Amino acid sequence: MFAGYFFFVIFSYYLIKPLREGIFLERYSSTDIPVVNILTLAGIWLFGMVYNHLHRRFSRLLFMLQVNALLFGFLVLFGLAFHFEDAFGRQPQMFSRIVALFYIWLNIFNLFSVSLFWSITNEVYPTSLARRDYGFIGAGGIAGGIVAGLVSWFLYTHLEVPPREMILVCIPFYLCCIVLPSVIIMAEQDRITTETGVPPGEKKGKSALGEVFDLLRRDRYLLLIAAVMFLKILSGTVFHYEFYSTLQRNVDKGFYTQLNNLVFLSVNVLALGINLFVTPYMLRRYSLQRSLSALPLLVVALSWFLLVDWFALIMVGGVVMSGLTYSLDRSAKELLYIPTEVRVKYRVKSFIDTFVYRGGSLMASVLILGMQVLGVEVVGNFILKLVLAGLWLAAVHAVIRRYNLFAAGSREGS
Missing domain, CATH: 1.20.1250 (Growth Hormone; Chain: A;)
Structure with missing residues (x-):
């Protein structure tokens, strides 16, 4: 269902x-x-x-x-x-x-x-x-x-x-x-649960969004989830901008729309296959950190392909990256919320999924525009993507440490 x-x-x-x-x-x-x-x-x-x-x-x-x-x-x-x-x-x-x-x-x-x-x-x-x-x-x-x-x-x-x-x-x-x-x-x-209203200890005059900011400010685990989401969108948007720029440089205009449709279809078919056969295996057999680290590590590899302009590998890697985004990475990210309380699952999660997501996309647009204005060369773009991927991996490592403590505490409490 x-x-x-x-x-x-x-x-x-x-x-x-x-x-x-x-x-x-x-x-x-x-x-x-x-x-x-x-x-x-x-x-x-x-x-x-x-x-x-x-x-x-x-x-x-x-x-x-x-x-x-x-x-x-x-x-x-x-x-x-x-x-x-x-x-x-x-x-x-x-x-x-x-x-x-x-x-x-x-x-x-x-x-x-x-x-x-x-x-x-x-x-x-x-x-x-x-x-x-x-x-x-x-x-x-x-x-x-x-x-x-x-x-x-x-x-x-x-x-x-x-x-x-x-x-x-x-x-x-x-x-x-x-x-x-x-x-x-x-x-x-x-x-x-039937939890509604203002939890004990919270000020009744506080707005719902004010409560969300308080939860983010007080709980480092939630801040780290937000950081992972922000860096994922920031890195992914910068990469996809260069991916489609490479596509336009190497493909005739008359064939561009057809190839773009083929990429979209390939991403969906790959994501469907990963969700059916890879995601359940990875989430049950391996640590959550491995599942969440797959995308930033792939960004590092794809950044190298963009640097040396290997078009075929860039195409394949771009499809794989999008396929992982809509399959393994999404499922692994959702697992981070399961040990949290109900108001986090709905209120904080919706804020991260919407406002933080859009904020990362907007910041990526500013970065791309800044690189264009400053005339940043290929090597500079490569270094930027490596830095973003490194920060992303560090955030994943930190959030998994908190998740393991959180999950262990939930098991002891139950």
Whole structure:
């Protein structure tokens, strides 16, 4: 059931994701994207305040229903706006603003729907079962992305469904993201706590986000999880920028889109295979540190390939890196939250998954822009990636030390 829930979360997002870039670039230029990304960060902050407030005040079932009702409500509103686009004929600026809001909202939709899924899963699953099942659950999400691509292709090419109608097509599928977690929460009531409200010792006047900052400030373990996420996004974004720059330099423009689609398909197929066959084995047989160290070590190797411009190895390595990101690394990262208390699983995790994630992406954009302005050469880029990968590995080592102490304490307490 968890794999099915994750399937529909990712399926819903990837069904409408192609519309976001296409319709945005019809009304705006690529130079407007950095501004929209900053506005997205503000939108994540606002939605995060609502998300944490709802978790603080309501039972798990009501909290989940209200968050999904917000996401579903905006999905319906944007679907109707795009369906009746002709009604904005005399107010084109109004529709352009709706397009920009849709671009921002879809990022929020993706980040919070995925974070909510993993929060519920981490609360229900004990560590022993998570090591066994998280690979298969993750495979459900990867399958959702693959199937969404096939469904979109079929609707576009055979049924000639306009891209703008894909949001309305998505609506019945997203209802599954409301029904399935409701069934899970009601079926797993013995494992799901009824904790709501302000914990003992906390000031009642403190905001939900204020509580998140207090938890991060007081608990080094949570700060280290945030550091791992931040450095992962920072390093990954810098690498992918150079990866696609290399792709553009070495591939004819007429073949670029086809090759990019092939890369995307290869990443999904590889991630599906890793989740089904490698992730369960790695998480059960080896330490969590090995699973979390795979990506930063791969970044070191790929940085060398970029330095010597080995195009074939860069292509293969880029696909492997993305495949590991969506499979083994994601499952291993989620295991870090299982020993934590409930408010960490929902409130702190959502902050790290959304705001810290976007913050890392924004910082990477600043770094890339700075390197372009300063004219940093290939060797300088190589050194930067090595430094980032080294910091990432150090953060992984530190968080695993805390995790082992945390997990041991949880076992003794039980």
